[in-house]
Amino acid sequence: MKILVCISKTPDTTAKIAFTDNNTKFDVNGVQWIINPYDEWYSLVRAIELKEADASTLIHLVTVGAADAEPIIRKALALGGDEAIRVNTDSHDSFYIAAQIAEVARQGGYDLVFTGKETIDYNGSSIGGMVAELLDLPYISLATKFELAGTTATVTREIEGGEEVNEVALPFVLSATKGMAEARIPNMRGIMAARTKPLKVQEPVAVDALTSVSGFGLPPAKAGVKLVDAENVEELVRLLHEEAKSI
Amino acid sequence: MSVLIFIDTAEGHVKKASLEALTYGAKVAEQLGTTAEAVVLGTTQDDLPALGKYGVKKIHHVNNDNLNHLDAQVYTKVIAEVAAACGADTIIFSNNVNGKAIAPRLSARLKAGLVAGAVALPDTSQGFVVKKNVFSGKAYAMISVSTPVRIIALSPNAYQTLAGEGTAEVVAFNTSADAPKVKLVSVNKASGEVPLTEAEIVVSAGRGMKGPEHWGIVEELARTLHAATACSRPVADAHWRPHNEHVGQTGFAIAPNLYIAIGISGAIQHLAGVNRSKVIVVINKDPEAPFFKAADYGIVGDAFEVVPRMTAAIKKLRGIA
Numbered sequence: 001m002k003i004l005v006c007i008s009k010t011p012d013t014t015a016k017i018a019f020t021d022n023n024t025k026f027d028v029n030g031v032q033w034i035i036n037p038y039d040e041w042y043s044l045v046r047a048i049e050l051k052e053a054d055a056s057t058l059i060h061l062v063t064v065g066a067a068d069a070e071p072i073i074r075k076a077l078a079l080g081g082d083e084a085i086r087v088n089t090d091s092h093d094s095f096y097i098a099a100q101i102a103e104v105a106r107q108g109g110y111d112l113v114f115t116g117k118e119t120i121d122y123n124g125s126s127i128g129g130m131v132a133e134l135l136d137l138p139y140i141s142l143a144t145k146f147e148l149a150g151t152t153a154t155v156t157r158e159i160e161g162g163e164e165v166n167e168v169a170l171p172f173v174l175s176a177t178k179g180m181a182e183a184r185i186p187n188m189r190g191i192m193a194a195r196t197k198p199l200k201v202q203e204p205v206a207v208d209a210l211t212s213v214s215g216f217g218l219p220p221a222k223a224g225v226k227l228v229d230a231e232n233v234e235e236l237v238r239l240l241h242e243e244a245k246s247i
Numbered sequence: 248m249s250v251l252i253f254i255d256t257a258e259g260h261v262k263k264a265s266l267e268a269l270t271y272g273a274k275v276a277e278q279l280g281t282t283a284e285a286v287v288l289g290t291t292q293d294d295l296p297a298l299g300k301y302g303v304k305k306i307h308h309v310n311n312d313n314l315n316h317l318d319a320q321v322y323t324k325v326i327a328e329v330a331a332a333c334g335a336d337t338i339i340f341s342n343n344v345n346g347k348a349i350a351p352r353l354s355a356r357l358k359a360g361l362v363a364g365a366v367a368l369p370d371t372s373q374g375f376v377v378k379k380n381v382f383s384g385k386a387y388a389m390i391s392v393s394t395p396v397r398i399i400a401l402s403p404n405a406y407q408t409l410a411g412e413g414t415a416e417v418v419a420f421n422t423s424a425d426a427p428k429v430k431l432v433s434v435n436k437a438s439g440e441v442p443l444t445e446a447e448i449v450v451s452a453g454r455g456m457k458g459p460e461h462w463g464i465v466e467e468l469a470r471t472l473h474a475a476t477a478c479s480r481p482v483a484d485a486h487w488r489p490h491n492e493h494v495g496q497t498g499f500a501i502a503p504n505l506y507i508a509i510g511i512s513g514a515i516q517h518l519a520g521v522n523r524s525k526v527i528v529v530i531n532k533d534p535e536a537p538f539f540k541a542a543d544y545g546i547v548g549d550a551f552e553v554v555p556r557m558t559a560a561i562k563k564l565r566g567i568a
Binding site (some may be wrong): 038093121128133154204213218219225229237239241 | 353493
């Protein structure tokens with residue numbers, strides 16, 4: 001079985017969010033970059049577990065980005081991928097990225113394409129669905145559990161107020177969220193092995209982006225907390241009722 | 248030209264998030280000087296013409312057994328057909344679980360620019376620009392869509408539902424939907440509880456509760472407020488509470504009208520999931536808890552004393568003995 005795992009580089013969850021160039025660009029100054037947590041903790045680790053259960057499984061990683069994405073993809077290889085493909089381009093919008101991933105997927109003939117449910121920078125939740133449509137494959141989003149028996153997968157996905165279990169035959173595309181797997185830390189052996197694993201660089205296919213960012217902004221700061229004495233909880237309830245009108 | 252709104256259903260009932268999408272879509276249509284139409288797939292049990300009160304004029308109902316459960320691939324094809332038939336140039340979804348599955352597919356199919364997680368009406372003064380949250384609610388971006396057809400997936404709880412007068416004309420839309428490849432095996436829903444992502448009020452608790460056996464007071468407060476319950480990541484990781492209650496960067500991102508955080512310190516990863524809440528109340532015995540900086544109201548005190556008092560005060564306010 002061959003699995004393609006999509007890896008995105010995102011700012012660390014604690015990174016300071018600021019913008020430059022008249023609020024049109026994210027300020028990368030001093031930002032630590034990480035593997036998008038949904039890609040790493042849930043999608044990649046579940047793929048690695050599948051390989052551990054069946055050693056013939058091949059895991060390929062794909063990232064769409066410039067050379068500065070390579071430390072991220074090496075870290076992903078250290079966790080357990082077999083080889084990686086970097087599509088050498090500055091990322092544009094989600095459709096542009098999805099089209100690049102779909103092209104890599106077409107070339108590789110994968111049984112499964114795994115993505116995280118969203119990236120923590122653009123929060124689009126779009127890549128998996130777009131890749132699935134471009135490949136004309138089924139798509140299961142927000143997957144919390146994945147089990148495989150032969151060529152049929154049983155996938156649990158989040159729904160409002162609960163979850164549902166779906167059955168679908170390979171090949172298909174999935175987006176992973178919490179529950180799929182537990183976070184892991186790469187070990188020394190993995191880190192050493194990752195140095196010599198193949199990392200192919202290929203040029204992007206020509207695709208037009210469908211959207212662009214015309215500007216960023218920060219939400220207005222909160223006015224400050226209004227503290228109420230612990231002995232006077234009725235006052236808090238009154239404020240919530242009369243002032244905030246939220247109860 | 249028209250605006251087409253996707254009406255999402257669960258067990259045949261229209262979801263609350265779709266009422267927001269209908270209200271929003273009707274407003275977009277008004278802005279663009281065109282009419283609001285909607286599409287609903289599969290068997291429904293609700294009064295569809297009554298949805299006209301949210302401003303939609305016409306509802307295309309594709310009643311086909313292949314559409315009674317979501318297979319995003321099948322749904323996308325059918326919605327694309329309906330969109331073509333009614334000449335839709337703007338298509339509206341809720342960015343809820345099903346919207347996240349369908350809208351990106353439709354975007355790729357129609358080469359229509361997608362704004363996923365919109366929080367405001369489009370600005371059409373120069374092109375077509377829609378505001379959405381980015382960096383997990385720590386910032387926003389203005390997304391410019393330049394394609395002839397555009398898709399907006401509206402963030403749940405970002406746009407107020409508004410019911411007026413009116414009845415929608417419901418027309419059957421006949422098409423042969425493909426047999427689904429995704430088969431539904433089972434549904435597991437906590438019955439009678441408010442779904443977290445749809446809740447107007449959320450009562451959430453963290454490690455400060457000291458153990459799962461102490462959750463009774465949290466649940467009692469939630470029941471009194473008709474609220475959903477939620478928790479922080481350490482609580483879910485310790486299996487004190489189920490994972491589907493975890494809100495934060497790697498759990499659910501929610502935007503209720505009121506978020507009450509009990510015994511949660513307010514790490515940046517937690518705030519990322521709740522910072523779009525309209526009003527935040529923090530109850531924590533540590534006055535230095537970072538959450539107070541993000542709160543509107545706060546009580547420095549022991550949750551085991553404050554929470555039951557709060558429940559009692561709300562019961563009194565609501566005239567419940």
